[in-house]
Amino acid sequence: MSVEPSSTSTAPSAAAFADRHIGARADAVETMLKAVGYDSLDGLVDMAVPAAIRQNFPLVLDPAKSEEETLAALRRIAGRNKTAVQMIGQGYYGTHTPPVILRNVVEDPAWYTAYTPYQPEISQGRLEALLNFQTMVQDLTALPIANASLLDEATAVAEAVLLMRRSNKSKGNAAVVLDSELFPQTIAVVKGRAKALGFDVIVADLGNGLPDGELAGVVLQQPGASGVVRDQSSLIADAKERGALVTVAADLLAMTLITPPGEQGADIAVGSVQRFGVPLFYGGPHAAYMAVRKGLERSLPGRLVGVSKDSAGTPAYRLALQTREQHIRREKATSNICTAQALLAIVASMYAVYHGPAGLTAIARRAHDSARSLATALKTAGVELLHESFFDTVTARVPGRAAGVIAAAEAKGINLRRIDADTVGISADETTTPAVIADVAAVFGAAPAESAEGFDLPAGLLRTSEFMTHPVFSSYRSETQMLRYLRRLSDRDLALDRTMIPLGSCTMKLNATAEMQAMTWPEFASIHPFAPDSQTEGWRELIADLEEKLAVITGYDTVSIQPNAGSQGELAGLLAIRGYHHSRGDVQRNVCLIPASAHGTNAASAVLAGMKVVVVATAADGAIDHADLRAKIDANRGNLAAIMITYPSTHGVFDDDVRDVCEAVHEAGGQVYIDGANLNALVGLAQPGEFGGDVSHLNLHKTFCIPHGGGGPGVGPVAAKAHLAPFMPGDAATWTGGEDIPVSASRFGSAGVLPISWAYVSLMGGEGLTSATKHALLAANYVAARLNEYFPVLYTGKGGLVAHECILDLRELTARTGVTAEDVAKRLVDYGFHAPTLSFPVAGTLMVEPTESEDLGEMDRFIDAMIAIRAEIDQVAAGDFTLEASPLRNAPHTAVVVAANEWDRDYPREQAAFPLRSLRMDKYFPPVGRIDGAAGDRNLVCSCPPIEDFEN
Incomplete structure (x- = not known):
């Protein structure tokens, strides 16, 4: 790299x-x-x-x-960092960034120097990529509305908690309950927000049911931090019966195999898309997501891409509802999120486009089978396992031996998670190999399993619904197709590699290649945020x-x-x-x-x-x-x-x-x-x-x-x-x-x-x-x-x-x-x-x-x-022409418009397309004309094919 x-x-x-x-x-x-x-x-x-x-x-x-x-x-x-096989988990996993995405998104200035798509006519490429992200999230969570990314999983959960409280105003100061199976960093961030805002948060083991008292909201994790996979439908139903809203922090890769939150009755789903091709990066940047049921979309924090139409009636994308809402609503804004993690969301969306639903499911099965293989080996050796049902994370009890096991694994170049003095967590992912599983088994004193036996996901929790059925997720299987798709989208946009971006308050300056080069080196990019300080x-x-x-x-x-x-x-x-x-x-x-x-x-x-x-x-x-x-x-x-x-x-x-x-x-x-x-x-x-x-x-x-x-x-x-x-x-x-x-x-x-x-x-x-x-x-x-x-x-x-x-x-x-x-x-x-x-x-x-x-x-x-x-x-x-008939009100002009057989406007084609002679040699034509903003606010979900299908 x-x-x-x-x-x-x-x-x-x-x-x-x-x-x-x-x-x-x-x-x-x-x-x-x-x-x-x-x-x-x-x-x-x-x-x-x-x-x-x-x-x-x-x-x-x-x-x-x-x-x-x-x-x-x-x-x-x-060189002072030490790379390792990262099996700490806790929301951060090893992943393979497809080289075609690494080179043509992460390392391509056409993508990384672009600005937030507030001007949609020159942002159709990245808006389509972000709409792909939303569609992927909607499908995997089985919830109808998703945003175009947030910052990280912990802060996304905090945003969900605030959304539940806003949407449940009748509950007053009723408590929010967090399942103890949430990742520790998530619990800390939510407690911090609650401390500042003065509301109650209860952390409880919801495997034993809901606590007494009035509840505004409940947050669950699927799979749990310990790896456990549970049917949460009855718990969700109980919470809603008591007037609470329910959020599930869901691993999207696991959702290819497990019944998704929307089908279990959740109101909100949040989580990270890091394992969809985004490097560990020592903790970030990683895009998070949020999806909600109908009725909550106007409280959704962050950005939302909607489908509108341009002046010629061509379908076009734009940011909807929340566009710079902080500048409109100020202290009444639903969130202070301004910069999200769009580039990382685009990487994740392209990872999904490249692999498709079958590919994602295969990756999930490999991770699950690696965990099953390890669990079989450990159980055969007499190691106590905390759970029999899990997706990718095995939690093992080794009384008094956790530190020794982790040290032995580190000596083999593998990082495991120390939960306490008696408990070790091991998370598999798409990078896990049989050799790694054998090495992990060995540090517990176990021999590798010849085959995975048992530890199947519960039959009643297996996903039966289809997902990612939109053609975009099945059209780009070869690298040639993917390369051209990425190029086609980037060519629709204006980024800093093409032109000056004179945005006040945004300081769109040179992002020099030498400055960018080191971020994808493995010694920086592959480090887990909870890796030992010695590494x-x-x-x-x-x-x-x-x-x-x-x-x-x-x-x-x-x-x-x-x-x-x-x-x-x-x-x-x-x-x-x-x-x-x-x-x-x-x-x-x-x-x-x-x-x-x-x-x-x-x-x-x-x-x-x-x-x-x-x-x-x-x-x-x-x-x-x-x-x-x-x-x-x-x-x-x-x-x-x-x-x-x-x-x-x-x-x-x-x-x-x-x-x-x-x-x-x-x-x-x-x-x-x-x-x-x-x-x-x-x-x-x-x-x-x-x-x-x-x-x-x-x-x-x-x-x-x-x-x-x-x-x-x-x-x-x-x-x-x-x-x-x-x-x-x-x-x-x-x-x-x-x-x-x-x-x-x-x-x-x-x-x-x-x-x-x-x-x-x-x-x-x-x-x-x-x-x-x-x-x-x-x-x-x-x-x-x-x-x-x-x-x-x-x-x-x-x-x-x-x-x-x-x-x-x-x-x-x-x-x-x-x-x-x-x-x-x-x-x-x-x-x-x-x-x-x-x-x-x-x-x-x-x-x-x-x-x-x-x-x-x-x-x-x-x-x-x-x-x-x-x-x-x-x-x-x-009075040379009216405002409505002027090139100003009819701007921007697409190539389709200026090349049409008929031209009945009050100004010449040349003024429309080449208002300065200097443009003749190097001309950018926007893919769409001026976009109808109101229509975009009415159409928040894309159920249409790509724009090309609408071209005459």
Whole structure:
């Protein structure tokens, strides 16, 4: 999965990588500075960034390394990890990633550099892949509605618990019951959420029936953590008879053989799809799923793909219902999930497409038969087995010998699970071989079984219903077919490998190949999150080093990389603030001030942390309204827990007053949370931990080059000052209920993608990172300066400058002509561009962030497109054509439309398809026209064949 550098290659200078990461060459910088009105880059930066927050010392990190030196360092670190046969289980299993998927999804920038599919016309490929994921989950769980992935199994169960409580409001504060057969990390994460929100959770052995008392919800595991497989239908019926909703955490591979949750009466099913071709990655990233019965779909967290139609009536996909719901519902949102794990969900969906239902069933049978073979050997040798009915996990009692058995297995290169001093768990998977089973049997003192005898799944629990009957799951059996299917889907999309993605607040920058290379090395990718520390020294070295460097960059004292999304980093930061106040006896401090312009996830995260949201008004210039801030502080002085601010502001401006805001909150006894979404404007120039922040989350999938992957993986580390260190996220596997509440199933969250950010910091060094920030500021100001006369820049700071992004105001043009920001966004597709951020944070605007990685030619191409679109708006204003008949309202134009025999529109075909001459040689045609959003909300389940079947 890796290629060693050629021994004959000549290593470039250490400075060369920063030169390649930053798009603008020296002559281009001069041109851009001239357009902005400055003689030097430092002069522009000195004007844009307030002196009151500037760090007066250079960012001191290890000197920048070349690509070859960085990869050699990663080789050394990886070499400190020890690969093993992983049979620990507990929700994490060995799996084979089909090479055609590894090379053409995981390692293909067409997939990993794509953005979340909020613009569906240029996202039809990844939307189809995610719809395949939903269909797979619906079929395997036998529930009618599934989402397009969540973060991990433990947090998915927590989301299900919250959904059950919301949907069972009549139950008030009735308890939620967790089966003791849930994985320990799942129980810990749910208890942590319950601790913050103040509701009761009961953990009980539901093999003995339900506990007494009023119940809001019940969570079961199938198969259980001990491996047990039980008929849960009567227990589910009892729970529902008592008014409770029921969630089953189900292993999807096992569901090919076992009666699924929906057929046993469950309301909700959740779980992980890691074993569907997603490497262990030392704990993540791994996509989770959630499926629900009819009636619960509007409470479903995360994203949901629906089937709609475009302007020509062609079937088309779009995100439905929950599209950016946090920005709409804010503190009333059903979840704070923003980044999910889309790339990993796509891997899992393609694994299912490649293997099909028969292939998945065969894989499941092999895993089950491996476990049966081991159980036969152990039973023959007199070893006591905890259960006679299991899927892939055998639990054995070896009184007083567990440590010895596990040590003997480790000596053979096999990791088993130590449950306690007397009990060992062994989980088989698709990678398990007869030789491995023989070695495991030997450490128990058993001889390998000649054949598996007994241990069959109960006849009444065997699955009889069909699943994955959609043609997509039976059409791509050969690698040639699969390769072409993946290519066909990726060609429908616009990703960063094809064009600039100028999304404000999203920092779509270069994800360099050298940064990406190490993540699929087996020494990183095949490590189990609960492997012994003696086997993970390399991982822990890399993580500790990255955390230390992030602390230096941000000016904080401690960093935890556990949060596996920016939203989870927000939650972790607020939970740390909560823990701090509680430790001081200030349990009444639960008010969180949030500016009206803040990211929507801020308010949702505050609610999940058990806080009450109080909104602070925004002044006309986009800054916080100080009069309103003072009034809100005074009104809540005794209860003030925190303020959440984004810096630079969500409006793309460096506010001069940020220290004043921080001091006012501190004086009232509150803490300051600074959202790190816009950190790309600060690195090397200012440190949030030094200008007033107590805690921040960072977005490694923005500032530190982890690619967006079509909507995840994300990593949202939380950085804090020393007084909050005791309240940073604890390890779910060992958490004992303190204020260090875990926010992810595994100790290090989505560790698998951390080599990307580690490599970025190594390649850039302190000087390179600072230069990147300066060039990001220059790029944004260049775009703002060039476009201001065509689309006025809404907010500016000192000297009329913006930070790393700018908001283009279309509201006056809309009032005069009817042309909307959405019309401009769709017309940009015809120019080969992903749209800027649409109508956030201000309705009727476009927020543009070019980043430091874009060269002058690409930025000019975008600017030329926007100027040409303004000319078309002027044509509408002049009456050359009506708005409804304009290329703006009819955009985007598909190849089918412009190549049709008849053309009766009021503008020429060339204007529709090739509005700039530069497009003639390299033209992207969207696969569908403008999509009807309302129809997508009405059709949440795909029962139709692929789009190609509808083509004329």
